[in-house]
Amino acid sequence: MLSPIVFSVLLIFVAIFFTYHAKKIRRNILIGKDIDLSDNKGERFKTMLKVAFGQSKMVVRPVPGIMHFFIYAAFVITQIELLEIVIDGISGGHRRIWRAIDGTALSGLYTFTINFIEIISVLAFVATITFLSRRNIIRLARFQKPEMKGWPTKDANLILCAEIFLITCIMMMNSADLELQARGETHKTAQFIISSNFQGIFSGMSTSAVHLFERIGWWGHIMGIFGFLVYLPISKHLHILLAFPNTYYSNLKLKGEFTTLEAVTDVVAPNFDPAYQPKTDPNNPVRFGAKDVHDLNWKNLLDAYTCTECGRCTSACPQNITGKKLSPRKIMMDTRDRLTEVGKNMDANGGTFVDDGKSLLGDYITTEEIWACNTCNACVQECPVNIDPLAIIVEMRRFLVMEQSQSPAELTNMFSNIENNGAPWQFSQSDRANWTNEN
Amino acid sequence: MSDKAIKVRTFAEMTAAGETPEILFWVGCSGSFDDRAKKITKAIVRILDHVGIKFAILGSEEGCSGDPAKRAGNEFLYQMQAMQNITTMNMYNVKKIVTGCPHCFNTLKNEYPALGGSYEVVHHTQLVQELINVGKLKVQGGEFKGKKIVFHDPCYLGRANSVYEAPREIIQKLDVELAEMKRSKANGLCCGAGGAQMFKESEKGTKEVSTERAEEALALEPDVIAVGCPFCNTMMTDGVKHFNKEDKTKVLDVAELIAKANDL
Ligand code: SF4
Ligand code: SF4
Numbered sequence: 001m002l003s004p005i006v007f008s009v010l011l012i013f014v015a016i017f018f019t020y021h022a023k024k025i026r027r028n029i030l031i032g033k034d035i036d037l038s039d040n041k042g043e044r045f046k047t048m049l050k051v052a053f054g055q056s057k058m059v060v061r062p063v064p065g066i067m068h069f070f071i072y073a074a075f076v077i078t079q080i081e082l083l084e085i086v087i088d089g090i091s092g093g094h095r096r097i098w099r100a101i102d103g104t105a106l107s108g109l110y111t112f113t114i115n116f117i118e119i120i121s122v123l124a125f126v127a128t129i130t131f132l133s134r135r136n137i138i139r140l141a142r143f144q145k146p147e148m149k150g151w152p153t154k155d156a157n158l159i160l161c162a163e164i165f166l167i168t169c170i171m172m173m174n175s176a177d178l179e180l181q182a183r184g185e186t187h188k189t190a191q192f193i194i195s196s197n198f199q200g201i202f203s204g205m206s207t208s209a210v211h212l213f214e215r216i217g218w219w220g221h222i223m224g225i226f227g228f229l230v231y232l233p234i235s236k237h238l239h240i241l242l243a244f245p246n247t248y249y250s251n252l253k254l255k256g257e258f259t260t261l262e263a264v265t266d267v268v269a270p271n272f273d274p275a276y277q278p279k280t281d282p283n284n285p286v287r288f289g290a291k292d293v294h295d296l297n298w299k300n301l302l303d304a305y306t307c308t309e310c311g312r313c314t315s316a317c318p319q320n321i322t323g324k325k326l327s328p329r330k331i332m333m334d335t336r337d338r339l340t341e342v343g344k345n346m347d348a349n350g351g352t353f354v355d356d357g358k359s360l361l362g363d364y365i366t367t368e369e370i371w372a373c374n375t376c377n378a379c380v381q382e383c384p385v386n387i388d389p390l391a392i393i394v395e396m397r398r399f400l401v402m403e404q405s406q407s408p409a410e411l412t413n414m415f416s417n418i419e420n421n422g423a424p425w426q427f428s429q430s431d432r433a434n435w436t437n438e439n
Numbered sequence: 440m441s442d443k444a445i446k447v448r449t450f451a452e453m454t455a456a457g458e459t460p461e462i463l464f465w466v467g468c469s470g471s472f473d474d475r476a477k478k479i480t481k482a483i484v485r486i487l488d489h490v491g492i493k494f495a496i497l498g499s500e501e502g503c504s505g506d507p508a509k510r511a512g513n514e515f516l517y518q519m520q521a522m523q524n525i526t527t528m529n530m531y532n533v534k535k536i537v538t539g540c541p542h543c544f545n546t547l548k549n550e551y552p553a554l555g556g557s558y559e560v561v562h563h564t565q566l567v568q569e570l571i572n573v574g575k576l577k578v579q580g581g582e583f584k585g586k587k588i589v590f591h592d593p594c595y596l597g598r599a600n601s602v603y604e605a606p607r608e609i610i611q612k613l614d615v616e617l618a619e620m621k622r623s624k625a626n627g628l629c630c631g632a633g634g635a636q637m638f639k640e641s642e643k644g645t646k647e648v649s650t651e652r653a654e655e656a657l658a659l660e661p662d663v664i665a666v667g668c669p670f671c672n673t674m675m676t677d678g679v680k681h682f683n684k685e686d687k688t689k690v691l692d693v694a695e696l697i698a699k700a701n702d703l
Contacts, residue, residue: 256599
């Protein structure tokens, strides 16, 4: 009776650990400024169903799209089998759900589900091998960019290897179990479509050895899942959870519409309308734009935690394609790294942030990157989980221009032309209609 | 395009004469001052004239829409420009606007409402499509008949506002072969001008964005690269020159295609 205790202790430990980290991440995201996204619930829900659940933006690139769908489907559907594993683990039983429903109308459903899981797992296995080779053998360009050096590449490979481990374990468990069933050792299920093919491997072994393999498969699988949950908070794999809220809170406006800064309107509008009533609190002046994560809003920060580092954005970015430093993926990775650093700083200082002399803009993201952007929205269009790297870039430009009066000299010129002549070039506004008289 | 003289009146002139224009033609900075873009402006005027729409411009009362300032992060300057323009347009009781530039189009349509300026705003390709659809404008291929034309999506018409079909439908009316680049519509590649890049040197890299995009278009060996934005026009023209292909491939705005093909 040792194993149910070990299992339960592990389960509780993993649950506590995961909740602890999930709370930290939530706190970190809420460091961001408030933004009201409580509108259009119906449309938001639909967007989430389509983009996160239905993976609509993944299939734009069919090969990785379909492969990813296999892994995603395997992940979702395996949770059903996981339910039985957890029940068995806590109770120290074996295939409890099956025993409960064997002989009833539901038994067909059980067999169908396990077979479905097995088929989808094989597809996921193929997909995982494909993904590993795309990253490590074919070495697809978008996985080799500078921001992927070191940990991000290891992170991706580690997850893919874990996936292979999980699938191997569940197959080993099922095929060893079938052999045990054949020997009358355990309760009989129906044949499983994939694992039955591997049953022969065990035919020459002693019953206790087969038992051992079945247990290794079982424990291996559940330990893999536990490990995954512990690992999740420090990895890019948070997207499997955060893709849902992140797409729910997608920007529903047209991509061309940039935010209007009310604090600026409060300064400008009285020049045109003396009766204008300010909308922001004058006693609580805000920083224009963003220098650090505190200046971004919580959706920007949720974006950062959701980023899966796939690099679709970067591979569509005109500036990155032409060799410039700007990479929208790096903008997101930097934002998350800085946010994690700020979170640790808060942990070390009793929950309040103590100035560490660093900031997102400057220590992570350079002005060279910020000024290269075409604001073309290609990155936003590409992102399979509706992340908006452009929003962060624009906030940083706002900070540089409005708080620091820092912009490339040509842009400063352009600004003063607009201010003085109403056009970005040095032409007089009174000459604006001259073209009507020219041939 | 014919050399017929064009006659354009301002809102101020028309109002003084007791007339009410149906539509404001928002010319934009490029369309007003850039020599190449002025030709596009005139092509739009010829189309409007041809169908007999009563339109007016703001002339010296028009100021930069504020787009380059806003994209470059200067929200103050943007809002100053926007409110000035809104004050003018509200004074003239403007209802409908056609723009010759997707950047003005986007800003006026999507960003002016938050500052008190709500109008029906269309890009010139949308207006032309509408005119063709209601039968007011009949077009034929003329000199472009049978030619190969590739359309480059302006980011601020395409991705920013999801307008992909209007320019394509018009081009197809000219009996031409409409070719598509691999990166088109929602996946279109920027010409390199947006986000105020038009006004500055690029950062260090291996290539100009305009070269990358022109290369893609030229690979299709088109007779014309059609554009719908004066900035794209500049960039694509630069790109075509980079490859010394200006004799073979012309860069023309959709409005110019219509005006030229139909002798307007
Ligand atoms: S909006 Fe900026 S960062 Fe995003 S793809 Fe375009 S140029 Fe790159
Ligand atoms: S922002 Fe989106 S597209 Fe870019 S790397 Fe992250 S998940 Fe991928």
